[in-house]
Amino acid sequence: MTSIGTGYDLSVSTYSPDGRLFQVEYANKAVEAAGVAIGLRCTDGVVLGVERLLHSKLLVKGANRRIASVDEHIGMASAGLLADGKFLGSRGRDEASSFRDNYNSPVTVQILSDRLSAFLQAYTCYGSVRPFGLSTLLGGVDKTGPKLFCIEPSGVYYGYRACAVGKGKALAKTELEKIVSKEADGQPGISVREAVKEIARIIYLVHDDNKDKDFELEMTWICTESGNKHAPVPADLLVEAEAAAKAALEEGMEED
């Protein structure tokens, strides 16, 4: 910590002389420390997957989920501070239900992302608050089809075919590019069932056994099979995908 920030990192309301907001950049560091979260947009829906790192063996299995449900057709996977993620999930539910009250129709993923990003951005304007230590993947199926968005701590958001945030996102993104580029080559797009296996494989690939302890694989989807509702991936499919992921990992190690 020699010259990082040099006095310009104390408040988010002050730019550094070269035009950066250090607090926002530090928030991104908080995201990079969290287990990877992956979203993949498919032909028939969207799949969200999270590598939930377990800091203690005493934790209840399946507890402290990082994928929140925002509305019946929208799921939110976040990487970063767990408490920030819960808060944003709750805010998302409020926004979604207020949209339904006002317009009597379900909110689109784009509009929800827009509102939540505006909320996050407000936390980059005042010295009295800290930005969210959170990158959020919003996936859902609405009247415009399957959609996936990622909101960053700065409040910027983009729509994606596939996206990864958190620890090891670079490697995960390279893998996702391989999947997405196939579709760009004119091959048929990936289905959600295939995507579940791919995401499981990527999460096992990205997971660093030496540094991190155990993890649980958490996966939900919004797809034709689930009636375009946000639902956990069926247990049997998840088990199958995990087994395939472990096998693929073993195979990869033998090749090395």
Place this chain on the structure above:
Amino acid sequence: MSHHPAMWKQPSAHSSFNDYATFPLAQTQRHSAISHGATQHTQQPLVTGTSVLGIKFDKGVMIAADNLASYGSLARFRDIQRLHPLGKHTLLGVAGDMSDYQWLKKELDALLRQEEALSLTDSHPSLSPSNIYDLLANLFYGRRSKMNPVWNAVLVGGWDKNKKESFLAFIDLLGTTYTAPTLATGFGAHLAQPLLREAFEAKAGVDGKGPLLTQEEGEKLIDDCMKVLFYRDARSINKYQVAIITEEGITISDSKSAPTEWSFAEGLRGYGAQTQ
């Protein structure tokens, strides 16, 4: 004004016109000094639904209601579903004001959506039929205490997953609550409830400890009662739906009709073409 369902949309004693209640006339007294400028609440229902029937059978509960929403004595809307599922194991059957029913649906659906989102997020337990019933009872009683009742009589039927038993209970616009193995609202409480009870007690006994009706027997009983109601309740039509709620979930039937017999009417004077 009487709050009794049988009196809904009957001409009130002091109305100087509209004596036959051919249309529902809001009874706001424009010239009365008392009501002038004061907060106005619902004084009477406008578009109404009539009886809802409910019985417990051996595998669960069935609830039936016809498809009519009347505007006064006019059979105004004839394709209205008055059975509304809430989640996988609870169902409302609603009589009374249809706009209040639509409002109720919207509120409860929003609540259930919220609960569902929380249960996916954090292993939040889902609402049981009795939870939903208690919530409605509080809501109805709270609203009547504010002199602004939710103008409905509601049957809540469901299957309690934890207790592994069926659930059937009643609430009305005054917040009155009770439960029984057979229930009916409105005219049904007078015309159908005795038939329902008779059939129920014939098998289960007066204490209800014997075997319950089977699904086939229950459906037959409901069909018979809906027929009686169609014959005798002028605010009903012969087009109704039956919802079955069991451990497996909810199924709502398509609209159906009971077979009716009208040949006796030919001999009546004042009915149909008369030859004197």
